[in-house]
Amino acid sequence: MAGSLGAGYRKLWSASALSNLADGVFQVALPLMALRLTRSPGAIAGVAVAGRLPWLLFALQAGALADRLDRRRTMLLVNIGRAVVIGILAALVAADAASLPVLYLVALVLGFGETLFDTAAQSIMPALVERDDLSKANGRLYAAELSMNHFVGPPLGGALAGVAIALAFAGSAAAYACAAILLALLVGSFRPARTGPPTRLRADIAEGARFLFRHRLLRTLAVMVGVMNLVEIAVFAVLPIYAVGPGPLGLSEAGYGVLLTTSAVGSLAGSLLADRFERRVGRSRMLWIAVVGSGFPSIVMALSSSPWAVGAGWVFGGFTVIGWNVITVSLRQRIVPDHLLGRVNAGYRLVAWGTMPIGAALGGLLAEVAGIRSVFWLAAAGHLVLLAFRRVITDEAMDAAEAEIRLQPRPDGGDLPPPTAVADRADPRGGDR
Numbered sequence: 001m002a003g004s005l006g007a008g009y010r011k012l013w014s015a016s017a018l019s020n021l022a023d024g025v026f027q028v029a030l031p032l033m034a035l036r037l038t039r040s041p042g043a044i045a046g047v048a049v050a051g052r053l054p055w056l057l058f059a060l061q062a063g064a065l066a067d068r069l070d071r072r073r074t075m076l077l078v079n080i081g082r083a084v085v086i087g088i089l090a091a092l093v094a095a096d097a098a099s100l101p102v103l104y105l106v107a108l109v110l111g112f113g114e115t116l117f118d119t120a121a122q123s124i125m126p127a128l129v130e131r132d133d134l135s136k137a138n139g140r141l142y143a144a145e146l147s148m149n150h151f152v153g154p155p156l157g158g159a160l161a162g163v164a165i166a167l168a169f170a171g172s173a174a175a176y177a178c179a180a181i182l183l184a185l186l187v188g189s190f191r192p193a194r195t196g197p198p199t200r201l202r203a204d205i206a207e208g209a210r211f212l213f214r215h216r217l218l219r220t221l222a223v224m225v226g227v228m229n230l231v232e233i234a235v236f237a238v239l240p241i242y243a244v245g246p247g248p249l250g251l252s253e254a255g256y257g258v259l260l261t262t263s264a265v266g267s268l269a270g271s272l273l274a275d276r277f278e279r280r281v282g283r284s285r286m287l288w289i290a291v292v293g294s295g296f297p298s299i300v301m302a303l304s305s306s307p308w309a310v311g312a313g314w315v316f317g318g319f320t321v322i323g324w325n326v327i328t329v330s331l332r333q334r335i336v337p338d339h340l341l342g343r344v345n346a347g348y349r350l351v352a353w354g355t356m357p358i359g360a361a362l363g364g365l366l367a368e369v370a371g372i373r374s375v376f377w378l379a380a381a382g383h384l385v386l387l388a389f390r391r392v393i394t395d396e397a398m399d400a401a402e403a404e405i406r407l408q409p410r411p412d413g414g415d416l417p418p419p420t421a422v423a424d425r426a427d428p429r430g431g432d433r
Contacts, residue, residue: 009129022174022176025171025172032168052356055350058115060346062116067204071191081109084173086106087169089106134333151261205343217393220389224291232298233359235298237375248305249305250305259311270319270320283395289323295384297314297316
């Protein structure tokens with residue numbers, strides 16, 4: 001899938017695939033290890049909280065660093081750090097010396113690493129492929145991430161943990177190390193061009209936030225995805241009660257895992273076909289299909305108790321959500337100046353993910369007061385309300401934003417159009433310039 005986009009992209013794609021394989025293995029092994037140390041649901045949930053907390057505490061700082069540092073080097077060092085930290089955890093587990101505070105600390109450290117890695121990875125793409133290929137490149141990258149994180153990593157992690165949990169952690173560390181080697185082979189400078197006197201980190205963060213919130217198109221998209229995440233997390237907060245017997249669907253725990261996989265199946269198909277649908281359907285129309293489609297599973301669950309119908313709804317929903325992701329991420333990469341891209345990506349994700357804890361609490365409260373299906377109706381309504389933004393999110397608005405960035409002067413004072421990065425572009429014939 002990565003072959004037609006150049007040698008540099010192939011290395012990034014392969015490194016991302018291995019990193020996500022490591023993620024998939026680790027995300028299965030860590031809660032299993034916690035379960036061996038405690039039976040307290042709150043204590044086990046604390047591992048997940050520790051892993052997600054850095055996105056609230058460090059996302060904006062990670063974005064500012066992504067615009068100051070060489071993005072490839074940042075990704076490389078984070079993967080080396082991941083391999084070392086998980087390798088140490090594997091040794092502690094093998095020596096029967098791991099404890100719950102150790103798991104919390106590991107999850108927290110890796111969460112900080114994730115904010116740095118993901119922000120840099122999302123910002124490095126325009127340096128490796130041409131602007132017109134961004135949708136294709138992002139779609140294929142999503143396909144690799146989904147395949148490894150949802151289809152390959154978890155079963156492999158479960159199989160390794162069945163032999164020894166320390167072996168699962170060791171396997172995750174090895175995958176991160178291999179990904180680091182691939183990133184080390186990526187040729188070029190990926191540090192954004194900066195001019196003027198040195199600035200403080202706080203000033204850099206403020207500059208990125210101003211760009212995001214003054215840009216009507218990006219601001220609207222960020223708010224929209226924040227609303228979608230809020231209502232969808234509300235659904236996921238109560239989904240096990242609805243799906244697993246004696247709930248309405250009556251599934252076993254294994255069946256519940258299969259149900260979640262249906263969304264990944266749709267997402268994988270969407271990631272492979274997103275760029276084709278974007279060309280044939282149009283960007284704005286594809287985004288509005290995604291808004292309605294991502295709410296479709298909630299409508300099905302509100303009306304039906306058939307596992308087959310719900311599974312089909314999740315396949316369709318997963319397919320459309322990836323279409324949204326590919327289009328909006330590619331759009332940001334095209335219209336945000338490279339020296340701001342890391343900060344804008346981080347601010348955008350903070351808005352998008354910051355609503356998740358609120359949504360989870362709202363879903364649980366509403367289910368207690370009005371029943372589980374009321375949460376599904378809320379989610380469906382939340383998606384439909386977003387149709388009010390149709391006058392803002394149009395093909396004309398996106399085309400105008402892209403045309404505007406082409407007319408802006410380069411930060412280094414060079415000729416137009418502005419560069420997406422100062423890195424050497426990958427030669428389409430397979431070599432690096």
